[in-house]
Amino acid sequence: MDRDTRERDTRLKLAVQKSGRLTDPSLDMLARCGLKLSRGKDQLMGFGENMPLDVLFVRDDDIPDLVQEDVCDLGLVGLNVIEEKRLALAARGIRATFECLRLLDFGRCRLSIAVPEGAEWSGAASLAGKRIATTYPNLLAQFLARQGVAAQIVTLSGAVEIAPRLGRADAICDLVSTGSTLAANHLEEVETVLESHAVLIRTPVALAPVKTEWVERLLMRIEGVQQVRESKYIMLHAPRSALAEIRRLLPGSESPTIIPLEGHPDKVAIHAVCRENVFWETLESLKRAGASALLVLPVEKMLA
Numbered sequence: 142m143d144r145d146t147r148e149r150d151t152r153l154k155l156a157v158q159k160s161g162r163l164t165d166p167s168l169d170m171l172a173r174c175g176l177k178l179s180r181g182k183d184q185l186m187g188f189g190e191n192m193p194l195d196v197l198f199v200r201d202d203d204i205p206d207l208v209q210e211d212v213c214d215l216g217l218v219g220l221n222v223i224e225e226k227r228l229a230l231a232a233r234g235i236r237a238t239f240e241c242l243r244l245l246d247f248g249r250c251r252l253s254i255a256v257p258e259g260a261e262w263s264g265a266a267s268l269a270g271k272r273i274a275t276t277y278p279n280l281l282a283q284f285l286a287r288q289g290v291a292a293q294i295v296t297l298s299g300a301v302e303i304a305p306r307l308g309r310a311d312a313i314c315d316l317v318s319t320g321s322t323l324a325a326n327h328l329e330e331v332e333t334v335l336e337s338h339a340v341l342i343r344t345p346v347a348l349a350p351v352k353t354e355w356v357e358r359l360l361m362r363i364e365g366v367q368q369v370r371e372s373k374y375i376m377l378h379a380p381r382s383a384l385a386e387i388r389r390l391l392p393g394s395e396s397p398t399i400i401p402l403e404g405h406p407d408k409v410a411i412h413a414v415c416r417e418n419v420f421w422e423t424l425e426s427l428k429r430a431g432a433s434a435l436l437v438l439p440v441e442k443m444l445a
């Protein structure tokens with residue numbers, strides 16, 4: 142076996158968006174998983190210094206193909222891109238074989254139908270006979286077919302939100318996160334086609350055992366990273382008599398540690414991991430229930 146083949150058999154290749162909305166959160170997640178990357182001169186590859194995992198930086202639209210064709214073992218990409226690709230392949234009689242390994246907690250958005258403000262809307266049937274501009278023709282076609290609505294799909298490569306103003310369409314089907322782009326273009330969101338977020342996908346091809354082991358480790362670390370993002374460690378003092386009420390108020394905490402307090406037989410210290418954010422309102426409720434000396438700390442790493 143030559144060196145290239147050996148390397149291919151032992152180092153995972155992960156496709157990540159080169160420059161766009163998913164780039165920073167993807168790299169941030171990988172860094173939290175412990176990956177130290179050194180970028181090559183051309184910036185197209187990142188070499189994992191402390192894990193057998195290299196990153197290939199590409200356009201997000203290319204990620205499903207790279208994984209489907211086994212050029213990369215893994216990819217981080219939006220569900221919207223994956224589902225559009227799956228339908229586009231199906232239309233050509235090809236079955237998408239990439240597999241979704243994990244839903245991720247970033248890149249959240251929705252693919253929605255929007256119409257000009259003030260336009261009459263009484264459900265999807267209002268789209269009958271209309272022109273709808275989109276960069277997601279396959280997802281839109283599936284949506285229309287499911288609704289039993291016949292409309293004309295105008296496929297654009299970008300700037301979808303200005304199509305109605307230019308007279309090119311009566312409605313649009315585009316990604317929305319805050320809704321400010323729609324508002325700026327006097328459009329109103331009326332229907333959701335797909336709820337989306339980033340996903341980790343993998344090749345259909347069986348991987349060498351050493352690679353499979355690293356995929357498992359990466360998945361476990363991603364799980365940990367996602368859990369700690371919201372988790373907090375909370376410490377407080379409480380009267381024994383208020384224990385039941387305080388346990389009820391602790392958000393997402395299954396089994397708090399209860400410690401006696403030297404010299405205070407009627408009081409205990411409670412330490413708990415809360416798997417949800419702890420808001421000021423929660424602290425105020427805990428205080429009202431008798432808690433004191435409240436301390437909330439971020440959790441850095443967690444392994445079940």
Ligand code: PRT
Nearest residue numbers: 161162200201202219248249250316317318319320321322
């Ligand atoms: O160059 P490349 O092809 O790699 O990037 P791209 O321009 O195709 O993609 P990019 O970087 O814009 O988005 C990458 C992925 O981020 C998408 O495929 C989604 O999975 C996810 N994502 C999350 C979004 C948004 N939120 C989003 N708001 N992608 C695009 N938008 C756009 C939307 O198209 C619209 O123009 O942002 C505008 C609306 O945003 P709001 O906040 O005004 O509603």
Ligand code: ZN
Nearest residue numbers: 200201202203
């Ligand atoms: Zn793209």
